[in-house]
Amino acid sequence: MxxxxxxxxxxxxxxxxxxxxxxxxxxxxxxxxxxxxxxxxxxxxxxxxxxxxxxxxxxxxxxxxxxxxxxxxxxxxxxxxxxxxxxxxxxxxxxxxxxxxxxxxxxxxxxxxxxxxxxxxxxxxxxxxxxxxRMREQLHAYQERQAVVDKVGPELAAQLFQLASVLEKHPNGDFAAAYLMRRFDRTYV
Ligand SMILES: [Zn+2]
Ligand SMILES: [Zn+2]
Structure with a gap:
């Protein structure tokens, strides 16, 4: 052979x-x-x-x-x-x-x-x-997380990821996320 x-x-x-x-x-x-x-x-x-x-x-x-x-x-x-x-x-x-x-x-x-x-x-x-x-999705998710870490630093990023996973599991998590979004809409006006 x-x-x-x-x-x-x-x-x-x-x-x-x-x-x-x-x-x-x-x-x-x-x-x-x-x-x-x-x-x-x-x-x-x-x-x-x-x-x-x-x-x-x-x-x-x-x-x-x-x-x-x-x-x-x-x-x-x-x-x-x-x-x-x-x-x-x-x-x-x-x-x-x-x-x-x-x-x-x-x-x-x-x-x-x-x-x-x-x-x-x-x-x-x-x-x-x-x-x-699935491998492409995982790579994409990883790059997205890395971009957040680069922007806000590892400590705040860790808090954010933790909060995000708590909200994901909470039945009214989307309501809380919408609250955050509104806070930032106001800042930019
Ligand atoms: Zn063969
Ligand atoms: Zn060879």
Missing amino acids: NCPKCKQPLIDSTLSTALAVKHCTNCQGSWIPAVEYQAWVSQEPQKSLSPELFSELLNNIDVVPSPFDSKAALCPECHHYLARAKVSMKNPFYVERCPSCTGVWCDEGEWNMLEKLGLSTTIEQLFSSGWQA
Whole structure:
């Protein structure tokens, strides 16, 4: 079996705790055969991060995508074109997956990133449009909060977020929010 990116022969290797993969010693990418992945996932605890922590990681971890990341590739097992799923970070990267045999290709460093983000056990979700939409929403919410922190400082921002979540849960929270809005309308007149 040859590397889908640089065509060198792949060698037997392992990722994390005993996930058997085919590794390329030239470009440092790894092919994760579907059977191996499924066997590994079934005995791994499912990790999932809180939306806040996840968005923070997406925004703040710096990855340098492998130069091979942008290269289109064929499945080393069944030769279909690998589908690409974007992980939207400061420097986005793409995870690739064969639509036919569901094997996964990770360029150098990508598997470690997936582990950090709590996504290594749920790679297939990256390829669903619903998940991609949720990831965009979370990023947007995070950026919105950051903008508030930048404008009013972390202390007041923390108070504001706390008040906002109290009001969200209160049956007449919208009434209280409208009161605040009116206070500011008056100031600007
Ligand atoms: Zn390679
Ligand atoms: Zn395939």
